[in-house]
Amino acid sequence: MRFSLLLLFVPALLTAQNYDVVLRGGRVMDPESGLDAVRNVGVTGKTIAAISTQALRGKTEIDATGLVIAPGFIDLHQHLPGPENYRFKAMDGVTTALELEVGVFPVGEWYSSRQGKALINFGASAGHIPARMAAMKDTGTFLPRDNAMNRRATPEERAAIEASLRRGLDEGGLGIGLGIGYTPSAPSEEILNLFYLGAQWKRPMFIHMRDAGASVPGVVESLQEVIADAAASGAPLHVMHINSQALGRTREALRMIEGARARGVDVTTEAYPYVAGATRLESALFEPGWQEKLGAKFSDLMWVDTGERLTQETFARYRKQGGRIIIFQNTEEMIRAALAHPMVMIASDGGAAPGHPRTAGTFARVLGKYARDEKALTLMDAIRKASLMPAKRLEAMSPQMRMKGRIKVGADADIAVFDPARVIDKATFEKPAEYSEGFRYVLVDGTFVVRDGKLQEGVAPGQGIQAK
Ligand SMILES: [Zn+2]
Incomplete structure (x- = not known):
């Protein structure tokens, strides 16, 4: 029985x-x-x-x-990831949101303050901007607005910035984040030295380039700077938001990155699916000459708090006050060219709270508008650019990423x-x-x-x- x-x-x-x-x-x-x-x-x-x-x-x-x-989406470019935007990210299919461009400081405290409290996975680079702002006592919030933007660092300040970044890498930072365009007073040599630091630690440099578009220096010289630094130092390079910096030169910029890759430089890039960018009006991006640099005029700027388009007069007033701004400066044709390119990953460049729709809508927009409705890329390619490609970008320095960005037995259930x-x-x-x-x-x-x-x-x- x-x-x-x-x-x-x-x-x-x-x-x-x-x-x-x-x-x-x-x-x-x-x-x-x-x-x-x-x-x-x-x-x-x-x-x-x-x-x-x-x-x-x-x-x-x-x-x-x-x-x-x-696979759950991995957003390489989400500023100030925290409870206020994790909800939008989760509803957009994102299971990992990383602050790699501006980065954070101090890194260890940033990680420990989130552990056990976060809706989705989180991570950050060691940030040159916040380290420079702290060392040089800049009064800006999030982005430099005076000392770290306007003047060179003294040798003592340079040493303090580099020590902060070393500590950040020691504490598990996923690379070094740089916004060269936001620290225009940092000479090329300060930037190159940080690439040597990245190379020593075998961590990527996540870069907002010095300049944009067709102006001088523009995207061509800006890309030449960081590709040359990557080649000279051996540090891996990730160029943030190629859409909003290359603008009408997107195809040319992609050709340069492809060429560098073909010759063995470890360089990758990303884009977000909108014709407008966003930043802070008090930042270095709006120094005199910004119209040519950004390919925009006063009426292309939208003040986030009120939704109004700017004039010469309101521009001056709001720049003194400081706050978030949206810049309409790109074309659908350039966005599609970037998204369709096999080398380009999807990343949102979202903010602390939605001021630009990219915080909440980037991934659904690529799947729905660009893949399904406009057939600019296949659904599988859209998924690859939002999951496997960002995972692979990070897996050499973060073994956790080998188990993300995939639907396979043994992978993390993201x-x-x-x-x-x-x-x-x-x-x-x-x-x-x-x-x-x-x-x-x-x-x-x-x-x-x-x-x-x-x-x-x-x-x-x-x-x-x-x-x-
Ligand atoms: Zn940026």
Whole structure:
């Protein structure tokens, strides 16, 4: 009797393994293996444990019929990642948001203050801007507005800046963030020395270049500077938002980066899917001559707080006051050229709170507007640019990233489940704080942060992504 009961139960035990979560019958799209087929996905704990055509049993079972199961998106460019924007990011399919351009200071405290409290995964570079602002006692908030912008650093200040960055790298910073255009008084030699530092630590340089567009120096000379520094030092280089700095020269800039890559320089780049940029009006970007540099006029500037377009008079008043500004300066043609290029990753350049719609809508906009509606790129390419490519950019210095950006057995269960027919951004320049639509389920380390299209309260599965 005991023997026959065992015979009855053993096959059942083998086939009916219980997963914590099963996503049933979704279209799994994995950019690493190229898998694009209907599968059941089983999650155990924090890990993808099964991808199968066989039925799987789970404590929680989700019907994913008609939905795409993709790796959660990795945003390399989200400023001041924190509770105020994590919710928008999660509703846009993002499971990891990294502040790599401006970076942070001090790095260790930044990580420890978020551990156990974050909705999604987080990480940052050691920031040249905040280190320079601290060493030179600049009075700006977030971006320099006086000392760190206007004058050279003394030898003591230079030593203090470099010591801060070394400590930041020691504490796990994912690279060195630089905004050369925001610290125009930092000579080329100060910048090159930071590349040597990055090379010594084998960490990438994340760069907002010195200048933009067709002016002088413009994007060509600005790219020449950082490509030359990368070649001379051996530091990996990531050029932030090629769309908003190359502007009408986007194809030329992409050709330069491709050429450098072909000759062995480790350089990558990214874009966000909007014709307008955003920054702070008191920053160095609006020093005299800005119209030519940015290819914009007063009426191309929108004051975020009121939505008004500027005049010469309001420009002067608001610049003294300081605050956020949106700059309409690019064309749809250039955005499509950047997004469609196989080398370009997707990254939002989002802000602390939505002032520009890119904070809330970047990823849904690429999937819905540019991939589905305009066919500027395939859905698989859009997913690859938003997940696998950013993961690969960081995996040499952060082994955690080898298990992200993929739907495969053993990978972290960072998963975005969306409706490919409905996914779209809802945030606009007039109403930037609108959640994207179409993300039905988003998991971070196996925990739902979005479920049935709704944000989940009281969960904080986000982990710090650090360099080792
Ligand atoms: Zn920037």
